[in-house]
Amino acid sequence: MMDPMVVRLVRVVTSTGRLPGFSHAYRAFYDLVLDRFDARMRKHRCVASVLLKGSFARREHEPGYSDIDLAIVIRDDTDLEAMIELAKCIHDFKQRLFALKVPVVGEIEVFKQSDAAHPMFEDYSRHFSWRLVSGDPVPFSSVPLEHQDWLWYEFFKFVIFQTLSNVERIDISSTRRARRLARTLGVDPIPATHLEIHAANIRRFDELLAPLVDPDAPCPDRFESDRVGPYTFSGPPFTQTYLRLHGDRIPEAALQARVDRDNDVVLLPAIIGPNAMRFVTGPFDGPAEGRWANLNLQAIRYQWRGTLLNQPWVMGAFDRKSYVELVRGINALGRNRLVANRVEDTPKLIPVGTRPSEQDFLAVFTTLDSVDWPAG
Numbered sequence: 001m002m003d004p005m006v007v008r009l010v011r012v013v014t015s016t017g018r019l020p021g022f023s024h025a026y027r028a029f030y031d032l033v034l035d036r037f038d039a040r041m042r043k044h045r046c047v048a049s050v051l052l053k054g055s056f057a058r059r060e061h062e063p064g065y066s067d068i069d070l071a072i073v074i075r076d077d078t079d080l081e082a083m084i085e086l087a088k089c090i091h092d093f094k095q096r097l098f099a100l101k102v103p104v105v106g107e108i109e110v111f112k113q114s115d116a117a118h119p120m121f122e123d124y125s126r127h128f129s130w131r132l133v134s135g136d137p138v139p140f141s142s143v144p145l146e147h148q149d150w151l152w153y154e155f156f157k158f159v160i161f162q163t164l165s166n167v168e169r170i171d172i173s174s175t176r177r178a179r180r181l182a183r184t185l186g187v188d189p190i191p192a193t194h195l196e197i198h199a200a201n202i203r204r205f206d207e208l209l210a211p212l213v214d215p216d217a218p219c220p221d222r223f224e225s226d227r228v229g230p231y232t233f234s235g236p237p238f239t240q241t242y243l244r245l246h247g248d249r250i251p252e253a254a255l256q257a258r259v260d261r262d263n264d265v266v267l268l269p270a271i272i273g274p275n276a277m278r279f280v281t282g283p284f285d286g287p288a289e290g291r292w293a294n295l296n297l298q299a300i301r302y303q304w305r306g307t308l309l310n311q312p313w314v315m316g317a318f319d320r321k322s323y324v325e326l327v328r329g330i331n332a333l334g335r336n337r338l339v340a341n342r343v344e345d346t347p348k349l350i351p352v353g354t355r356p357s358e359q360d361f362l363a364v365f366t367t368l369d370s371v372d373w374p375a376g
Contacts, residue, residue: 005101013064026063030056033097033104034068038133040089041072046082048113049073049135054106057131065176067106071130073138074305076112080365083110087308110305116140120373124298127153127231148212152295154184155205155279156229159240159270198271199248206273213278219244223281227332230295233304235331235346237324241269244277293336297374300336304329304368323356324349326364333371340372 016022034052041047051071055061061068072086090108097103115121116138125140126149132138145153158181178197182190185204191197223242227234250271272280307325331346333339347364350356 006103009101010064014062017063023063029102030061030063030068030104033102034133037068037070037093037105040093041086042134044082044086044089046074046078046086047072047135048075049116049138050133051138051140052131052133053109053128055129057129068104069106069108070133071109071111072309073113073116073135074110076114078112080362083305083308083365084361086110090309108306108309109303110309111302115301118373120298120301123294124302151208151212152230152291154181155209155276156231158201158205159242159272159280160228160232162268162270195250199245199250202245202271202273202276203248206275209273209275209279213275213282215275215278217278217282219274219277220281221246223277225280230292231299232296233300233325233328233332234296234335235328237349238328242277242280243269243271245271245273293338296332297336297338300329300332300368301371301373320350320352320354320356323360323364326361326368330364330367333368338374340374 013026017026034056038050041050049072051057051073052068053071054069055066056068074083074086094103094105097105111121113136122139122141126143126145130138130140144150161177175194175197178194178201179190181201182197182204185201185208187197187200187204191200221244224239225242226236226239228238228240304326307322307329327347327349334346347360347367350360
């Protein structure tokens with residue numbers, strides 16, 4: 001549950017963000033946070049470049065709605081010890097923002113200079129917007145995605161960032177996100193209420209996905225998998241349940257679903273249409289598996305190091321959630337036929353409530369750092 005003080009502050013900022021004077025002040029604050037963050041990063045020898053990612057990179061961020069999403073490019077000789085020091089620095093920076101009730105720094109990706117120079121990065125970088133803040137230039141691509149790749153990305157982003165059960169923010173950011181997606185997908189007319197917009201987006205995705213599926217393929221009412229999408233890691237304890245939408249009414253159970261954050265996380269159920277159901281069940285064993293494997297490989301390569309940096313509510317670097325994400329990354333690589341040295345033996349998850357040791361992290365870090373990525 002979001003801090004009530006943060007909720008109130010977000011509401012104030014979003015309601016005044018377009019007023020003269022307020023807009024300039026809020027954007028100046030975002031710029032100040034970015035400058036302070038960049039100054040901290042430049043103190044670390046391992047940091048080669050700092051990048052903005054997403055709406056802030058496009059200069060389309062809106063105070064109160066937008067986070068500052070970043071990417072850090074590190075030097076190839078960076079070891080786990082240096083990564084831990086970097087993680088502690090970022091944790092401390094985020095904790096200060098949390099204490100001030102302004103958690104505006106979002107997720108941070110980390111990858112090596114050699115990863116950024118690899119041809120795979122050109123394809124990966126096309127899914128996002130980027131801007132260099134400081135350091136060495138990075139060869140990210142500005143070529144738009146092809147329609148099918150764009151559709152894959154938007155659909156699984158829709159599945160992952162479910163907006164139905166975020167009650168504490170449904171009137172602030174969730175409805176805005178749903179309405180923006182509706183415009184992007186070409187929903188016309190766009191309904192008035194959040195649930196109506198969400199249902200309209202489900203129907204529109206089903207129309208767009210129709211050319212990509214066999215209309216005679218099985219279409220179950222329910223499908224459960226530990227693979228959320230091609231852009232995520234895989235394996236327990238995360239499970240994504242897909243529920244087929246019948247008619248236009250969102251099931252009441254979807255509105256009441258909550259994530260139990262005291263135990264291993266189970267994602268909220270995703271309500272999808274019949275063509276979308278055929279689509280999500282197909283790539284696991286069907287003809288789209290090759291593309292799925294390639295996109296999954298990109299996500300792991302450019303995001304696994306960031307798991308050390310994205311848990312600001314935990315003091316110290318050795319966080320169980322970060323460890324679980326690393327183990328899930330190894331599990332995904334064990335399934336991916338594009339990796340030469342496939343890791344077949346996934347480390348066992350440590351029990352809930354147990355804090356991973358430095359040796360636990362070193363073992364999974366070393367495994368992921370030794371992957372032989374495809375040559376081109």
